[in-house]
Amino acid sequence: MIDFSLLTDREPIMIHLKYFFSFFIIFFIVGCTESPNDTSAIEESPAIDTDSPEYAAIVFRQALLQVIAYKSGSVRNMADGEIAIDEEKFAKDANDLDAAVNMLVDGFIEGSSRDSYPNSFASPDIWSNWDDFLEKANNLKTATAEVNQLAMTGGFVAAQTAAQELGSNCGACHRPYRIRND
Numbered sequence: 186m187i188d189f190s191l192l193t194d195r196e197p198i199m200i201h202l203k204y205f206f207s208f209f210i211i212f213f214i215v216g217c218t219e220s221p222n223d224t225s226a227i228e229e230s231p232a233i234d235t236d237s238p239e240y241a242a243i244v245f246r247q248a249l250l251q252v253i254a255y256k257s258g259s260v261r262n263m264a265d266g267e268i269a270i271d272e273e274k275f276a277k278d279a280n281d282l283d284a285a286v287n288m289l290v291d292g293f294i295e296g297s298s299r300d301s302y303p304n305s306f307a308s309p310d311i312w313s314n315w316d317d318f319l320e321k322a323n324n325l326k327t328a329t330a331e332v333n334q335l336a337m338t339g340g341f342v343a344a345q346t347a348a349q350e351l352g353s354n355c356g357a358c359h360r361p362y363r364i365r366n367d
């Protein structure tokens with residue numbers, strides 16, 4: 186004989202189990218969803234101290250190098266005949282470029298290489314070859330001072346050749362001391 190009362194007795198238990206598993210699934214879904222406060226991904230990469238003098242120096246020099254790139258680009262493009270000659274603009278950009286280059290070394294303080302700050306592309310070799318790095322910075326400084334001087338005294342025509350030759354100083358320092366992105 187089959188006892189049907191057993192089946193009906195089990196029904197309430199099945200309902201309880203259904204609720205139990207629903208809760209389980211909800212907790213599982215919530216657990217898998219990344220909350221905005223989840224910092225585990227950030228904690229895995231080496232922490233960058235954004236309050237440090239080194240971090241401030243990196244932000245400064247990267248911004249300054251953008252200024253240098255913009256102003257030297259303008260001066261060089263005019264010298265190469267890619268944009269129209271504008272004496273006033275040439276003289277101003279040559280002057281701005283020279284002033285910006287004057288600050289370049291200020292941004293390279295000790296302990297601010299890519300080894301400690303992954304947001305920087307500065308090689309640690311800069312500080313182990315400091316005199317050579319300084320020489321490369323000074324070569325650019327000499328070149329921008331010359332362009333500026335010639336622009337002030339003889340105008341665009343006098344400064345054109347020196348302006349065309351500026352660019353070699355960028356690569357001369359980037360090759361040994363700037364870490365490539367790839």
Ligand code: HEC
Binds near residue numbers: 243246247251257355
């Ligand atoms: C004395 C060395 C030196 C000279 C000279 C130099 N650079 Fe650089 N440049 C660097 C280094 C080192 C970096 C990487 C800096 C960092 O990320 O901390 C860099 C980075 C840059 C960047 C990227 C900045 C950013 O937003 O991260 C630009 C643009 C740049 N240089 C342009 C120039 C141009 C243009 C010239 C020449 C007119 C020049 N540089 C001359 C060393 C130099």
